[in-house]
Amino acid sequence: MNKKIELKHGDGGLHTNKLIKDIFYRNFNNEILLKGRDSALIDLSKINNHKLAYTTDSYVVKPIFFPGGNIGSLAVCGTINDLTAAGATPYFLSVGFIIEEGFEIEKLNLIASTMGDICKNNNVRIVTGDTKVVEKNSLDQIFINTSGVGFVKKGFKPRQISIGDEIIVTGSIGDHGTVIGIERFDFGVDMNLKSDCAALNNILYELHEFLPKIKLMKDPTRGGIATILNEIANDMVVGVTIHENKIPIKNEVKGITELLGLDPYYLACEGRMILIVEKGYGNAVVNELRKLHNCKNSQIIGIIENSSSPYVCLETRIGGKRLLHILEESMLPRIC
Amino acid sequence: MNKKIELKHGDGGLHTNKLIKDIFYRNFNNEILLKGRDSALIDLSKINNHKLAYTTDSYVVKPIFFPGGNIGSLAVCGTINDLTAAGATPYFLSVGFIIEEGFEIEKLNLIASTMGDICKNNNVRIVTGDTKVVEKNSLDQIFINTSGVGFVKKGFKPRQISIGDEIIVTGSIGDHGTVIGIERFDFGVDMNLKSDCAALNNILYELHEFLPKIKLMKDPTRGGIATILNEIANDMVVGVTIHENKIPIKNEVKGITELLGLDPYYLACEGRMILIVEKGYGNAVVNELRKLHNCKNSQIIGIIENSSSPYVCLETRIGGKRLLHILEESMLPRIC
Numbered sequence: 001m002n003k004k005i006e007l008k009h010g011d012g013g014l015h016t017n018k019l020i021k022d023i024f025y026r027n028f029n030n031e032i033l034l035k036g037r038d039s040a041l042i043d044l045s046k047i048n049n050h051k052l053a054y055t056t057d058s059y060v061v062k063p064i065f066f067p068g069g070n071i072g073s074l075a076v077c078g079t080i081n082d083l084t085a086a087g088a089t090p091y092f093l094s095v096g097f098i099i100e101e102g103f104e105i106e107k108l109n110l111i112a113s114t115m116g117d118i119c120k121n122n123n124v125r126i127v128t129g130d131t132k133v134v135e136k137n138s139l140d141q142i143f144i145n146t147s148g149v150g151f152v153k154k155g156f157k158p159r160q161i162s163i164g165d166e167i168i169v170t171g172s173i174g175d176h177g178t179v180i181g182i183e184r185f186d187f188g189v190d191m192n193l194k195s196d197c198a199a200l201n202n203i204l205y206e207l208h209e210f211l212p213k214i215k216l217m218k219d220p221t222r223g224g225i226a227t228i229l230n231e232i233a234n235d236m237v238v239g240v241t242i243h244e245n246k247i248p249i250k251n252e253v254k255g256i257t258e259l260l261g262l263d264p265y266y267l268a269c270e271g272r273m274i275l276i277v278e279k280g281y282g283n284a285v286v287n288e289l290r291k292l293h294n295c296k297n298s299q300i301i302g303i304i305e306n307s308s309s310p311y312v313c314l315e316t317r318i319g320g321k322r323l324l325h326i327l328e329e330s331m332l333p334r335i336c
Numbered sequence: 337m338n339k340k341i342e343l344k345h346g347d348g349g350l351h352t353n354k355l356i357k358d359i360f361y362r363n364f365n366n367e368i369l370l371k372g373r374d375s376a377l378i379d380l381s382k383i384n385n386h387k388l389a390y391t392t393d394s395y396v397v398k399p400i401f402f403p404g405g406n407i408g409s410l411a412v413c414g415t416i417n418d419l420t421a422a423g424a425t426p427y428f429l430s431v432g433f434i435i436e437e438g439f440e441i442e443k444l445n446l447i448a449s450t451m452g453d454i455c456k457n458n459n460v461r462i463v464t465g466d467t468k469v470v471e472k473n474s475l476d477q478i479f480i481n482t483s484g485v486g487f488v489k490k491g492f493k494p495r496q497i498s499i500g501d502e503i504i505v506t507g508s509i510g511d512h513g514t515v516i517g518i519e520r521f522d523f524g525v526d527m528n529l530k531s532d533c534a535a536l537n538n539i540l541y542e543l544h545e546f547l548p549k550i551k552l553m554k555d556p557t558r559g560g561i562a563t564i565l566n567e568i569a570n571d572m573v574v575g576v577t578i579h580e581n582k583i584p585i586k587n588e589v590k591g592i593t594e595l596l597g598l599d600p601y602y603l604a605c606e607g608r609m610i611l612i613v614e615k616g617y618g619n620a621v622v623n624e625l626r627k628l629h630n631c632k633n634s635q636i637i638g639i640i641e642n643s644s645s646p647y648v649c650l651e652t653r654i655g656g657k658r659l660l661h662i663l664e665e666s667m668l669p670r671i672c
Binding site (some may be wrong): 050 | 563
């Protein structure tokens with residue numbers, strides 16, 4: 001099959017309907033979506049929870065396929081992780097595809113099948129969607145928007161951060177950003193490095209007992225952990241110190257980022273979470289996290305400190321200090 | 337001000353934050369959004385309703401500004417109207433902007449201010465959003481995705497359509513499509529025709545008493561009323577007959593569509609609703625609808641007929657019959 005998307009696939013008529021049925025219904029298969037309504041109708045009476053979390057993100061990553069994932073896995077995982085960071089079990093997603101005329105339908109199917117698989121594995125349903133097609137050269141291949149609806153787990157209650165609270169990262173940093181860098185600069189290096197792209201909602205279930213000890217969760221996507229920690233420091237008016245020798249970074253990431261002049265602390269992760277946990281509970285939470293296949297390399301990487309002027313400080317391996325400022329300009333656009 | 341969007345406005349750092357605060361917080365101003373979380377948190381305990389409606393659409397209209405609206409008004413009204421068609425009071429919207437590098441910030445502000453105004457006038461809040469910027473020539477100016485969450489009004493219960501049920505349209509057809517056609521073909525004609533783009537959620541409040549008599553609502557956007565009526569005929573396995581002399585079409589639309597070789601029955605409306613109401617209640621519903629400023633020209637345009645093979649038939653002014661088939665290929669891409 002080498003069929004291509006044509007403008008008529010986006011006109012709302014026969015061909016749009018066929019595309020939706022062939023590609024999206026088949027891959028996202030669930031009874032709410034298959035009703036084919038413009039609005040999904042969802043009965044919430046069985047969801048005994050009043051606190052709704054609602055989020056959206058658009059994905060414009062380049063290239064759209066990369067080691068460890070594609071634009072579709074980013075879109076689904078990104079929205080699942082945003083809800084997770086809010087302490088919410090993800091339930092329902094919407095998805096909007098904007099596709100360039102001439103895009104191969106087989107590629108679209110591959111993207112949709114990845115999205116469908118991740119949803120299935122994480123008990124999330126794509127219940128409503130939209131497809132638009134634009135003329136050749138009006139868009140670079142395909143962009144995807146997802147939004148998501150979840151309900152905040154009882155027991156999760158973000159609280160004021162205090163001095164001594166511990167900072168955890170759930171795995172190695174910068175993998176996704178580095179992979180995109182390698183692809184973008186067309187290195188042609190053959191290595192095993194893959195994007196860390198993954199859904200992290202299992203954290204909420206595994207940490208069940210410790211949920212009340214989690215004060216804050218954030219996924220360090222665009223701008224990496226340096227940006228996220230700066231946001232936390234500024235919002236909460238605290239200092240943050242993290243330790244280079246505790247932060248998991250893969251050797252390939254170290255090597256390539258040095259070569260490309262990228263800084264791993266500012267590179268996007270797409271399957272990692274930063275957790276701020278109550279002082280004294282860091283080790284217990286890390287032990288729980290390490291039971292999860294996608295959080296095996298969880299580490300306490302730093303601590304919240306007292307300061308009336310916010311900062312993020314990296315203590316280097318040799319005992320030096322480097323301030324990680326808020327990102328002024330991205331090293332790598334279209335990372336997600 | 338002639339400032340332009342740069343790639344750094346989309347990198348998640350300082351400049352993204354400034355853009356979000358300057359443009360989006362100011363125009364979409366509400367306390368949920370202003371918390372600045374990745375996921376909006378919404379307390380549903382006061383919404384005494386379990387039936388959630390959830391929808392999404394992307395907007396790629398060209399040109400982005402046109403008489404009667406812009407891409408932002410389309411995005412907000414489109415999502416409000418999709419929820420309305422499901423019988424749901426729209427509450428919360430998400431919005432994702434994808435912007436081409438070099439786009440004028442003043443234009444973005446104009447779009448956002450239109451969106452903010454429509455939300456305010458319709459008691460809807462944009463509670464979460466996302467902004468991405470892509471390099472020059474990777475996208476044609478700006479695309480917007482909106483998703484929306486609402487709750488189905490008690491009393492609204494779509495039911496099986498029966499023979500004799502009456503078909504209502506809430507105003508003149510084809511205005512939006514014709515306006516886009518005029519702009520696209522660069523006619524330079526100076527006329528008063530404007531897009532019908534409007535939010536229609538007031539229908540739900542005005543028709544309160546008659547809600548149980550409404551069997552189905554659909555907004556005839558892409559593909560126009562011919563496409564929507566074909567969907568209804570096919571889904572319900574019925575025939576549909578509509579009468580040319582009862583369908584409100586503006587003279588400008590008649591003239592221009594003839595000139596351009598467009599068919600108004602297939603042209604998008606962005607502020608009209610098709611209602612199927614219980615036999616005998618058409619006049620009463622039309623009388624109520626006409627009280628609304630945006631439904632003044634409501635008309636009963638046809639009737640549901642018995643047929644085991646679905647059809648949509650237009651009875652012409654001179655008594656002829658024309659079958660309106662389902663759209664095979666759009667006359668005008670990027671209409672919304």
